[in-house]
Amino acid sequence: MSHSIGQPGQVILPDNLPETLPEFVKKTNVADSRLGAKALFSTDDFFAPKDRLLKPELPVFIVGEFDDNGKWMDGWETRRKRHLGYDYTVIQLARPTKIAGIDIDTSHFTGNYPSSASIDALYAPELMQQSDAELAALNKDYWDKKDWQSLVGMTALKGHSHEFVSTDSSDVVTHIRLNIYPDGGVARLRVYGDIQLDSSSSTEETIDLIGALNGGRAIACNDAHFGAVENLLLPTKAPNMGEGWETRRRREPGNDWCIIALGQAGTVEAIEIDTAYFKGNFPDKVSIQAVYAPDTPDATLVTQSMFWDTLLEPQALSADNVVTFSDLKIDKPITHIRVNIFPDGGISRVRLFGKVAQ
Template sequence: LQFGNRDALHAVTPQTGFEIASLSKSIGTCFVMEQLRKAGIPISTSVNMLFAKSGSKFRIRSLDAAHPEWADQVTVAHLMSHQALNMHYVNGVPANQAFPPIVELLNGNQRHGYEPVGVVNAPGTRFQYSGGGFLVLQHLIECMGGAPVHVQMSTFLRELGMNGCTFREDALLGSECATGFLDSGEMVVGTRKVFPAIAAGAVASAADMARFLVALSNAHQSISGCGPISHETAVRMLHGSDKGCREFMGCAMGLGIFTAEAGPNRLAIHQGANDGFRAMFVHCYAGPDAGNGFVVLCNGEHAGMLFVAEAAQIILRHTGVRGVDTGQFRTDLEFGGIPLEQRVNAGYRELVFAACAADLPEQIIAHGPRDPLADFNHAVGARVEAVSNQRFARAENLLSPHLPTFDPSLFGRQGKIMDSWETVRHNPEPFDWMIFEMPRATAVSCVAVSTQFHLGNHAEGLAIDGWDAVRGEWQAIVAPMQLYGHAAHAAQSVSGDAQFRRIRVRMYPDGGVTRLALYGMDLPATERTRMLSPATRAWPSFDPQTKKPMTPKYMATAAEISANITRVGSGMADLASAAFGGQVVSASNEHYSPATQVISPYPPLSMVDGLESARSREPGHSENVVIRLGRPAKIGRIDLDFSHFVNNNPREIEIDGLRGTEWVPLVARTDVKAFAGNVIAFEAGGVGPCEQIRVTVFPDGGMNRVRVYAAP
């Protein structure tokens, strides 16, 4: 759908190019990631190291004199995720003027309003929107590739069918390009401004941008990728985290792209704002509405942003994307107190993305009996204000007035359904947290904490604080206390007569906690004595295993295995599969499910249908599984399938092959956290012949299948 005028004399056509502003970052990031992947360079590589190898004299500098070491700690991934550098937006140059070399802008250019680019935060610790990071990224790829970025990208864009898209930093004379307009109705000087290519400089039609998003979404779903976009690049780009990004945009931050939950759907998002232009895309890349989305481009400024937001609201109402509560859409946002450089992201955050619902685990429906002490528990009836993570089980369960229940056969989309608060594995922060507000302020005399039914996945520690509104700070109610699996814990408060209404619970470092009770002086003395003597006691043992099989078992005779191999002929077979004679030799930890399932030839059905270890807490910990192949072979490809491990796949993996008596490396230690709920493939390059493989996970986690492809 296109309408309106591109300039005073011409109407918009399907071929009209608009400045897509910061939407350029998504396309540029994807291209750079593919170039680095082909060169075998991890995105965790130091940027200054790559500049040194490329011959560039430019180096990132720390702008904090107390931390000069930050400069060499900046990685390519930090540039793509806004987690290191300064310079919110980049400035443009009138299209009728020559565009300066990128390195001149990096070092500071007073004429065009550029400050020197440098590090402002410890890399990787905090989100701070940085167009400057993408200036560095462009200079890096141009140094490494030996050509301007628009020249390097031309084949990439053509393979995606984006024939009207260009990253050229010039006036694009002769092209059908829209003119930029200010809110006053005046034309932008020079008809439009030219911006640094990857940061904000691409010109494209809405259809071209949509083609990129469709390809990215398809590559995320297919292990074979889509056109020039590999599966690995798509998955890593769309793996979001929050280091302050939700406050900025209401979304998580991937690599060069924002991501958001909309109930069961996952959305890829970016906004754009250049002088005289505004832009936005929203595309569902996973979930029941996968493949649906829209791109809105216009040549206006603040009024253009309001138009884009209203168009997004109309489209989302019409398409009915699940997980978007259109009843939450607003039209009354006041921008007076919002800084100019944040009005675009704040506007879209409040007018559009605030309507996206979190993807919560299943609600507990079958409650246990009411806790006999529920009437004394001041946390009952509290309202959860905020929570860092509740992907496994809802934070509200922690405050339930009912005794917890456990059904070993009950699984949901997020994994095992637990009547507790449970967070995902491998929290990168010291603790997970939740904040809730009680019905009324009260003094807390003692607390009770239960980890019932959590054994091997319980939190190791817990602390409780109350908000002191007078001092404006959190005050300790219970200092960090050690927790044990499937146990009841109690502690006296250290807050005396101080009354609190807002409570913060800190869970160290992650895991599950079943119930929390905050008692005042009205708790009967006999109950208080019983609770505190002893302060920790184990709950009666329980059986976590189901009484009926939840996974199909596969057994093959020697004759069946031989017949399977014969059918493959000279093709590739999964020699780790039991169907081709694969056998599990050993597994270091099978706490939740047996290793034999990872070699099943059947598609996995659930989290139980795979190998899962307990949560570990020791630094440097690892677990492994060893598989004997159906026959010795030179390994071509290894797939690890985490389809049903959406919250508890490993953080990293490493794979070795046994050749004779020597273990040889097949896959170096690799971060696989982004592949939760997905599959990752590794090319082994024909190493072998190997008789066995060993998959090592760091520090722990689960996988559904291990597949090893080779010619039998």
């Protein structure tokens, strides 16, 4: 692929996503900056900073865009190495995680991508308690001496492509190190897996049972034309309407829906629906169904979900507002919910407050 043509300032989106994606991409991306993932260190980021690896947005190419060091690139890019060695960057994941797979995305890097990469993993929960200033003070000598374990062996890369790599490790890790050989640029690094909550935490603590940081994940939806359903589970307030779940305008009978898995089975005490920024396009009503089905495949859940029990009866919504519902119809543990919006529209966040089942 070449970006040699195009008008200055033109923004080009990637066109390289394969038609079939691995199953592990349905899990939580714990290398998402919105969840608190951080790029802590890199041996070099002369052309483009390491932090861009963790951006949730698709990487872009801007025709004719340059900065003081050269061509502006939407990713992490090191200078051309003129001696032996390789570059690496250290990522602190959002939460301790069992990693299922990784996407090394070289979108828009064509003549400047690494020839290969590998990934190491580390379990160091004590580092996740340190301040940003303390983490910033950790140098190459510190990271070189850590007890890194190989997670992904040497893997050949291609330009402007996705390298999906599944892992068979059952270890819980908190940090990964992306090694690139010998230098070059990577647009995004996505690390998919199952977040591991602290087993010592009390089951009496009220948490957001579907929050992404607590292991909640979106399984399916019938439509997400304007906004991804995964946005509903993010821990922070949305910055705008674009970071919510929004469907197209429905022109036929019925309603829109999505299915979400709880991080752990739990009993729900209250539900919060946030329609932040949705003013002329919020749903008229919302209802929620639920089920306890811990071992049911995702595909089966989708087909059965319309028959689940009612957790929240249809409730009216309003524009740009947060409303909490506590009059719920199920008082026993559940593992999944189906959110129904009538007839269509957008909501920003859904919170499912309750306690993890014993």
